[in-house]
Amino acid sequence: MKSATPLTAAELEDRMDRYLDPVLSSRRTAARPAADLAGFGAAEQGFVLHWGAVIAKDNAELAYQFTAFAPRAMGLMNLESVQSWLLYAMDLYDKKGQLPAIRAFQEVAAFAANQQEKLAGRALEDCAGVLERFVCGLNGRPLKIAAGDRHFTDTEQCLLPPVIGRFADPAANFRLYKAMVVHQWAQNWYGTWRGGVLLEAAATRGLTGAGLELFHALEQVRLDACIARDFPGLQRDMAALRHALDPGGEGRDPDWAAAVAGLADPAVGVADSLNLAARLHGRRPDTCCYRGALDPDAVRACLESRAALERDLFRIALARLVEDQDGRPPGAEQPEALTLPETAARLEAQRHADPDRPTGVRFELLLDGKPVAPPDDVRSVMESILQDHGEIPPEYLVAAGPGLYRRAAADTGRDPDAVWAGTYHEEGAFLYDEWDHERRHHRKGWCVLREHAVPPASLDCYHQTLAKYRGLIKSIRRTFEVLRGEERIARRQPHGEDVDIDALVDAYADCRAGLEQTDRLFTRRHRDERNIAVLFMVDMSGSTKGWINDAERESLILLAEALHTLGDRFAIYGFSGWTRKRCECYPVKRFAEPYDDSAKARICGIAPRDYTRMGAPIRHLTKLLREQDARTRLLITLSDGKPDDYDHQYRGVYGIEDTRAALFEARRDGIHPFCITIDEQGADYLPHMYGPANYAVIADVGKLPLKVSDIYRKLTS
Structure with a gap:
């Protein structure tokens, strides 16, 4: 509202009725919310009316709940905090549905009580990605970072508080998050859960409650010593956090330091921590800000499910190694066999001393007495087995039979075109945010994107294009050869x-x-040596059917021939979609793939699909471009129109603003986006999305193949 005069209760009710009409009745009216809001100023009233109308476009019931509880919220918080409250509730609606969002609106007092901590603190959702990459770089099995009511690890995910606000400085709160993650990673890497020693003690000795807490404090001392040896900088940061947040911890028990000194010995392990816990029974352990808790039951369930999966994966990997050695699949005469016991005599895991590993040993696979080098994916499975067991169990050293091969193929060969329709439609997919311009906020994990293979087609299209543009191809090649050697x-x-x-x-x-x-x-x-990586994002929406699709294929063939001559790294991906649950990318040529007959056949196989939901594909391809080590990174879109989808909400301003936000995120990451379109109306929206100099409109689709190479040359010169 621009007026400085507050509205009366009657005027407020009239405006609320307009957007709340679907959920109002004779018993439920907007009279009470209007009366509550009438006591506030014009700015507060305008805020509630604006956001109520925005939320009503998604869900009228949520709009009513917000409108009803907003006056109470404004009595507890300032407008900035109230906006955080409503965005938090709407994020819950996006992720979990209506009921959790309604509860969030109704529990406004609890939100307000924690708001000071939220404002000063650090939210896990803002730094979870950084923490996951950080822990992956340490070593061992990757850990998924997730929010939880308790702080512990089940060996596959690291559960942390959703918000930390113990320091006034957000950077210090992030360091506390990092220390928590490092401690939970150390439990995996340095053997807290290795070999089932702790799980057996928990089951047979009744290690629970205070006893488990004492053991955890002792194990933390051992793990801190391990971290100090291998990562002294990390340990200094962790010690500084303890000094700031646990000032009485170290000196509460004068005998504690002497009692635990032996745990700093590199030779000690989890069994030594257990034995010392038995001797110190009844002692009160020191506090530690990053220690968290232990949950043996959660770890046991995780280990059991992972052990069966990794055992089968390892046996399948061994069968492949045997096949590579023998030149034929093992066990062909036993089509139903799950394992091939006769291969056990040919396989061995040999120990070697390795002081760089936490166990002091490493294992090497031998086949027929000769060392074999497993592929990277097999090595990661092997490392995970070693992390859990400390060795390769003898029963694992047997190759899979044809029966296990078939079962594994059935488990992993799920049809990507059918998965979206099931209960687990997000399985194996990439989740990306989407910008909601009315909320002025990202919908977190809103779009589900999956990569689909492009069926290769006959090379007739490729040869016909070469014949059709024979003279042009020679000219383009000469131009690009000069560009390659240009001074x-x-x-x-x-x-x-x-x-x-x-x-x-x-x-x-x-x-x-x-x-x-x-x-x-x-x-x-x-x-000047060229150091360029370019990714072509090709519109495969249904509107490209016919000669537009033919022109796209011809353009890509001409351009690929030129780039092959020039030597620039390039990739080609198609994109399409059908609502937020079916955003799709089609790898035609990846960066690591050669430009060979297979890639040419996939270019010929490009065909129209569904709609033009652009935001999620741009974010996905931006992620792929970020991984390329290049001085110049280009994202060039070939399209026939503006963003569009079966979902009517995405059409118009919403889709344009989401695409614009995705392109801004790409530029922020050092990627230069450019659009080539045949939409004669493109000048109406492309300057807003790409900027005034980052697009080209080609009115005649027949000239598209003639222009694309020229545009690329100008972009990279």
Whole structure:
């Protein structure tokens, strides 16, 4: 509201009725919320009316709950905090549905009580990705970071508080998160759960409650010593956190330090912590801000499910190694066999001393007495087995039979086109945020994107294109060969082959003005090595059916031939979609793949699909481009129109704003987006999405193949 005069209760009720009409009745009216809101100023009233109307577009019941509880919220918090409360509730609606969001609106007092901590603290959702990458870089099995009511690990995920606000500085709260993650990672890497020693003690000795807490405090001392040996910088940060948050911890029991000193010995393990816990029974352990808790039951369930899966994966990997060695699949005469016991005599896991590993040993696979190097994915499974068991169990060292092969194929060969329709439609997919311009907020994990293979087609299209554009291809190749060997002129150099006239004029003017004259007055020719990675994002929506699709294929063939000559790294991905649950990308040529007949056949296989939901594919392809080590990274879109989807909400302003936000995120990551479109109306929306100089409209689709290579040359020159 722009007016400075507050509305009356009757005026407020009239405006609320407009957006709440679907959920109002003779018993439920907007009279009470309007009366409550009438006591506030015009700014607060306008805030509630605006957001109520925005929320009503998604769900009228949620709009009513917000409108009803907003006056109470504004009595407890400022408008900025109230907005955080409503966005929190709407995120819950996006992720978990209506009932959790309604509870969030109704529990406004609890939210307000924690708001001070939330404002000063650090939210896990803002740093979970950074923490996952950090822990993956340490070593061992990756840990998924998730929010939980308790702080512990089940060996596959690390559960942390959703918000930490123990420090006034958000950076310090992040360091506390990092210390918590490091401690839980250390439990895996340094053997707290290895070999089932702790799980057996919990089951047979009744290690629970205070006893388990004492053991955990002792194990934390051992793990801290391990971290100090291998990562002294991390341990210094963790010690500083303890000094700040647990000032009485270290000195509460004067005998504690002496009692636990032996746990710093590199030779001790989890069994030593258990034995010391038995001797110190009844002692009160020191506090520790990053220690959290232990949950043996959760770990046991996780280990049991993982052990069966990894045992089968390892046996299948061994069967592949045997097949590579023998030149034929093992056990062909036993089609139903799950394992091949006769292969056990050929396989061995040999120990070698390795002081860099926490167990002091590493294992090498031998087949027929000779070392074999397993692929990276097999090695990761092997490392996970070692992390859980400390060795490769003898029963694992047997190759899988044809029966296990078939079962594994059935488990992993799920049809990607059918998965979306089931209960687990997000299984194996990428989840991406989507920008809601009315909320001015991202919908977290809103879009489900999956990569689908492009069926290869006949190379007839490729050969026909070469024949059709024979003369143009020769011209493009000559142009790009010159570009590859092009010498560039560096201006304003201290030494060079020629005088830089512009620099000389500027220097003369400086001299006449009494300023110091520069010595950078020359030009020098030099050969600039190209370091470019480009990803072509091709519109495969249904609207490209017919000659537009033909023009896209021809353009890509011409461009791929030129880039193959030039030597630039390039990838080609198609995109399409059908609502937020079926965003799709189609790898035509990945960066690591050669431009060979297979890639050419996939280009020929590009065909129209569904709609043009662009935000999620842009975020996905931006992620792929970020992984390329290149000085210049380009994301070039070939499209026939603006963002569109079967979902009517995405059409119009919503889709344009989401695409614009995704492109802004790409530019923030150092990626240069550019759009080539045949939509004659593109000038109406492309400057808003891409910027005034980052698009080209080609009105005649027949000229698309002629123009794309020229545009690329200009972009990269």
